[in-house]
Amino acid sequence: MTDPRHGLDRKAALGGLALDGGGRLDAVEVAYETYGTLNPQASNAILVCHALTGDQHLASAHPRTGKPGWWVRMVGPGKPIDTDRWFVICSNVIGSCLGSSGPASIDPATGRPYGMNFPVITIRDMVRAQAMLLDHLGIETLTAVVGGSMGGMQALSWAATFPDRLRACVVLASAARHSAQNIAFHEVGRQAIMADPNWANGAYYDGTPPTAGLAVARMAAHITYLSEAGLTAKFGRSLQNRTAKTFGFDADFQVESYLRHQGLSFTDRFDANSYLYITRALDYFDLAEEHGGHLANAFRASKARFCVVSFDTDWLYPTPESRSIVHALNAAGAPASFVELSSPFGHDAFLLENPALDRVIAGFLGAAA
Amino acid sequence: MTDPRHGLDRKAALGGLALDGGGRLDAVEVAYETYGTLNPQASNAILVCHALTGDQHLASAHPRTGKPGWWVRMVGPGKPIDTDRWFVICSNVIGSCLGSSGPASIDPATGRPYGMNFPVITIRDMVRAQAMLLDHLGIETLTAVVGGSMGGMQALSWAATFPDRLRACVVLASAARHSAQNIAFHEVGRQAIMADPNWANGAYYDGTPPTAGLAVARMAAHITYLSEAGLTAKFGRSLQNRTAKTFGFDADFQVESYLRHQGLSFTDRFDANSYLYITRALDYFDLAEEHGGHLANAFRASKARFCVVSFDTDWLYPTPESRSIVHALNAAGAPASFVELSSPFGHDAFLLENPALDRVIAGFLGAAA
Known part of the structure; x- marks a missing residue:
């Protein structure tokens, strides 16, 4: 040092x-x-x-x-x-x-x-x-x-x-x-945050933050950071429970569990409003x-x-x-x-x-x- | 006929x-x-x-x-x-x-x-x-x-x-x-629906349906139905208000407005729980x-x-x-x-x-x- x-x-x-x-x-x-x-x-x-x-x-x-x-x-x-x-x-x-x-x-x-x-x-x-x-x-x-x-x-x-x-x-x-597709993905994330009632028009700092919406936003964005081939190589269709499908809505596939984790852990370190503002800055960039x-x-x-x-x-x-x-x-x-x-x-x-x-x-x- | x-x-x-x-x-x-x-x-x-x-x-x-x-x-x-x-x-x-x-x-x-x-x-x-x-x-x-x-x-x-x-x-x-990426996009949609408090574990038929979550799910999926080049040709970076950016969070770009419309109009004709079940059937398909x-x-x-x-x-x-x-x-x-x-x-x-x-x-x- x-x-x-x-x-x-x-x-x-x-x-x-x-x-x-x-x-x-x-x-x-x-x-x-x-x-x-x-x-x-x-x-x-x-x-x-x-x-x-x-x-x-x-x-x-x-x-x-x-x-x-x-x-x-x-x-x-x-x-x-x-x-x-x-x-x-x-x-x-x-x-x-x-x-x-x-x-x-x-x-x-x-x-x-x-x-x-x-x-x-x-x-x-x-x-x-x-x-x-x-x-x-x-x-x-x-x-x-x-x-x-x-x-x-x-x-x-x-x-x-x-x-x-x-x-x-x-x-x-x-x-x-930013391309139209880039803007589109960001708009999905912003709408996910704004759809969360806890977002409260951005005035949530004294209450509960919109973690569910922010997690969905992160999940959607995270897919765009990875390649299709990379996801296939890392997860493919592997199941969490290696023996059989559960025929339910828990995270049956490893890729689902991974994405849920990415979404949730992101909410520990990032502010939803900042996500709105920075994605907006990116979309405006030309x-x-x-x-x-x-x-x-x-x-x-x-x-x-x-x-x-x-x-x-x-x-x-x-x-x-x-x-x-x-x-x-x-x-x-x-x-x-x-x-x-x-x-x-x-x-x-x-x-x-x-x-x-x-x-x-x-x-x-x-x-x- | x-x-x-x-x-x-x-x-x-x-x-x-x-x-x-x-x-x-x-x-x-x-x-x-x-x-x-x-x-x-x-x-x-x-x-x-x-x-x-x-x-x-x-x-x-x-x-x-x-x-x-x-x-x-x-x-x-x-x-x-x-x-x-x-x-x-x-x-x-x-x-x-x-x-x-x-x-x-x-x-x-x-x-x-x-x-x-x-x-x-x-x-x-x-x-x-x-x-x-x-x-x-x-x-x-x-x-x-x-x-x-x-x-x-x-x-x-x-x-x-x-x-x-x-x-x-x-x-x-x-x-x-269904590939890992296909499953990942569907999981984003399902999580968007389930994050909507109106979803109420699927028991919303007597109350308010989870339209906000379903709209976000549809928006994310809709991007995957279009090509990047097609989005660029159709919308590019064109603004709704053709004169200038608003520096706000309304749908400034035409592609945002289009996606929001796709999301909302979908909720008029489709049931959120059906979206969960059919995406699940797709993900299980192998x-x-x-x-x-x-x-x-x-x-x-x-x-x-x-x-x-x-x-x-x-x-x-x-x-x-x-x-x-x-x-x-x-x-x-x-x-x-x-x-x-x-x-x-x-x-x-x-x-x-x-x-x-x-x-x-x-x-x-x-x-x-």
Whole structure:
């Protein structure tokens, strides 16, 4: 551990932030973790951006679940994102529920949790809050912004919004906009939450949270994170009770039991309103739209090198989405490398053991340095 | 109209049925429709089997919604399934809610709706009830059994269970078993229904039905019926309000509004408990398992010719599922034709305008005659 504060839950009060939706947050707080040591020139920082339900606990244990950091296999001493070399920052996105300003935060205007009075935010709003955190930390330019899934969208938005502040941009299993199918799946999740009477229009913080609705939302989303072949390989039609079907409605198949567990355990660590707000930010994401309808325009001012990675079994953000990013980068004259990696694990592949991904990231960051 | 009873809502009381799950229904009722005229030899009958949320209103208006029959483009005078030539029967599957015995039916033991006391049924149980209906109608042998999706599973089960009673079997956009992903999506729907407090363990028939949960279930399932490309072509990221995003949680995107409508309108015509029972029957379906683990064994006694059709954008029951059926038919020495048709509409393609499908079905039935 090169940083004695490693793994501590830190929070920065960053002042006001004007939002894409026209609203304003007067007192943005951002919770974050850092790993490694910032050099005297403040030139060795890498920002890692988390996905929809991720958090700042990148490479240290999650305080609520006790589980290891979500990318501990990628980030640490001697790992592809090497904390002996880089100062790695990961912050909880605004709208989330792990310490950054979100719907569960206290609204200073009322002294009560925001609930649905929290303003709708965008991916770019998340990125602007991260930039304020960097200002707070005294970091002008990042060696790289790295992210998978929604983290990749933040990385793209970084390159478009702060073209001078990053030297490299790593975009994994992501897309430059949400497709109709992506929006549809999120809408199912939102409707599941809002159908739960405990949701109470978002004002449930003094009562019972809408865990049943949130669990259903997570179950539906979870299917999209896995490949059909991966589910078949892991579960197939195996029964919980190996001898026979029960001819009832308990979780007879292992895949049912697994999904129910995924849904329920998620409700222990995530806030339903945050799920609404972050899925909304994802659905609104369309980087081309923010730049006159031409994705290449988003990258014309960028000084970064780009590394774009897709996975062959990812059907949430399939390879053509990455390819269209690379086409735009090429059109903008931005240096870009692109690879489609093979994995049986679908969208979640970027989080899982994949030596080829390790080599791509370590090699790209080394060359970008 | 060659049959003056065309489109009338008819129901047959068929006596007792022993079920795969070990239970028994003492007084099975099956609601059905017929189109065309049965010839004196009773040799021109075609049974059409409906899908999960389908019904017997194949080619005549649905009594509740007033909408045209669900396959009116395929079935009628001069159409591919030509009612000038064939006597076409379509019955509501047991477990459903359009007149056949199901969880909303009165349990003779209690005088109250079965609810969750209805026994869990299988695809083969549905088929056995259809065979009882044919006995009732005086039809020993069918010219063909035709079905898409769950209807295709019934057609396969017909060939396996009553190998002497059909001369042809048409299986569209279907599978010989439910995959882990198929089960997972159904489990999301079931959990959405069961999470609705109005579900009340299935005993809601005197109160408020669980429409919110059923709507969410339908929304999740509906996505699986469409292709990603089809959703993009139909909706893309188009907004309801064409001028700007609202930065709220109303249905901002057209695809959201469409899905919400699909969910809500479904609750007008379908019973939540029936949705639980029929999805369960689908998940339990594994034709190979019923025949010693070898799908070919299911077809060894069959005297039928088979026609198997898949659609290139169907990701619910993708082409490899059809191909494995055809491999088994080949191994069993059963005559089988197989074609993958092209369509932008995903799983729902079998229900929609597709001249190539019309030619395949008309040609196959003509040759089978």
